[in-house]
Amino acid sequence: MASLPSRTDIVTAMRNPSVSYKATDLIGGNILFSGQRVIQYSGGYSTVFPFLNKNKNKIAVRCWVADIGEAKKRTQSIASHLSKIKSKYFVNFTYIENGILVNGNILPVVLMDWVNGQTLKEFLNSNFNNPATTLIVADNFKSMVQYFHQINISHGDLQHGNIMIKDDNSLLVIDYDSMYVEELNGMPDIIKGLEGYQHPTRQQNKNINPKLDYFSELVIYLSLLVFADKPNLWKEYYDTEDLLFSKQDFQNPITSKLFNSLLKSTNPKIVDLTSKLIECLKCDSIDKLDPLEDILINKLEVAKENIFDKWNNQPNPPVAKITILPSKDDIINKF
Numbered sequence: 001m002a003s004l005p006s007r008t009d010i011v012t013a014m015r016n017p018s019v020s021y022k023a024t025d026l027i028g029g030n031i032l033f034s035g036q037r038v039i040q041y042s043g044g045y046s047t048v049f050p051f052l053n054k055n056k057n058k059i060a061v062r063c064w065v066a067d068i069g070e071a072k073k074r075t076q077s078i079a080s081h082l083s084k085i086k087s088k089y090f091v092n093f094t095y096i097e098n099g100i101l102v103n104g105n106i107l108p109v110v111l112m113d114w115v116n117g118q119t120l121k122e123f124l125n126s127n128f129n130n131p132a133t134t135l136i137v138a139d140n141f142k143s144m145v146q147y148f149h150q151i152n153i154s155h156g157d158l159q160h161g162n163i164m165i166k167d168d169n170s171l172l173v174i175d176y177d178s179m180y181v182e183e184l185n186g187m188p189d190i191i192k193g194l195e196g197y198q199h200p201t202r203q204q205n206k207n208i209n210p211k212l213d214y215f216s217e218l219v220i221y222l223s224l225l226v227f228a229d230k231p232n233l234w235k236e237y238y239d240t241e242d243l244l245f246s247k248q249d250f251q252n253p254i255t256s257k258l259f260n261s262l263l264k265s266t267n268p269k270i271v272d273l274t275s276k277l278i279e280c281l282k283c284d285s286i287d288k289l290d291p292l293e294d295i296l297i298n299k300l301e302v303a304k305e306n307i308f309d310k311w312n313n314q315p316n317p318p319v320a321k322i323t324i325l326p327s328k329d330d331i332i333n334k335f
Helices: 007-014 071-085 120-127 131-150 200-204 214-229 231-236 247-251 257-263 268-281 299-310 328-334
Strands: 046-052 058-064 093-102 105-113 163-165 171-173
Touching: 007 046, 007 093, 058 093, 071 093, 071 105, 120 131, 120 163, 131 171, 131 214, 200 247, 214 231, 214 268, 257 268
Parallel strands: none
Antiparallel strands: 046 058, 058 105, 093 105, 163 171
């Protein structure tokens, strides 16, 4: 990839279609404006323009502003993989090698289907007083990430801006630069995600792998349960870069007011998942984390069922030994 331009340079180019548009799919189309301002959505590594093509179909034009390492290989491998699985959780997209001319260099772009929906934070801002709907979305999120595990992929940057909620409360994800698919095994882990969603050891992780999402899955799912349980809490968090937890919470769970508050919740599921999140923070590598569906299993109940199944109809069956879960104080003191 040629040296990357600034966002300002890209906007200037997108304002001049007769000179800058090189891809056939862009020629004859136009960007969208709010008054005199070009509409764009900026992330850490790219900027996205809503765009009407020559057929007046709305699409997204994505341009890189930072190097993600072998962008062509990553994007084409992911596009090929997703086209085979045809999942409802992803949008169609195409890598265009010769996309736009910026500062004398022809740069690649990615063209994506436009998504009609709300980001996760926009959804919560509209629905924080409707906990039943929030719980539906939480359950749909759980189903989505379990599907990712089943087909051996990870998004790599699960956070509020990359999760879209459609009108029927179904979910899909956008922004695939950090994604893991089998064809990219061994590629470097460059995009580490927002710190309020990521395990502290993600910064030391070297290669993308199927476990990239395990920590952020638990963070997001637990956060949705908390906001459904305490709707008014949303007012304290809607204007932050995080969803609920912060980098500081993860660094110091013992002194975190949020962690201590959640451990005192009257909702036993929130207490259980908070304690499990604290246990996850003790891991010294994301490779040691478990997927959300495993964390949600009541291992005590499974152990009891297995024992009783094994000894069903046997004379003098042994008595199942039941381990008592640690208290909140035990959890904190062990950390």
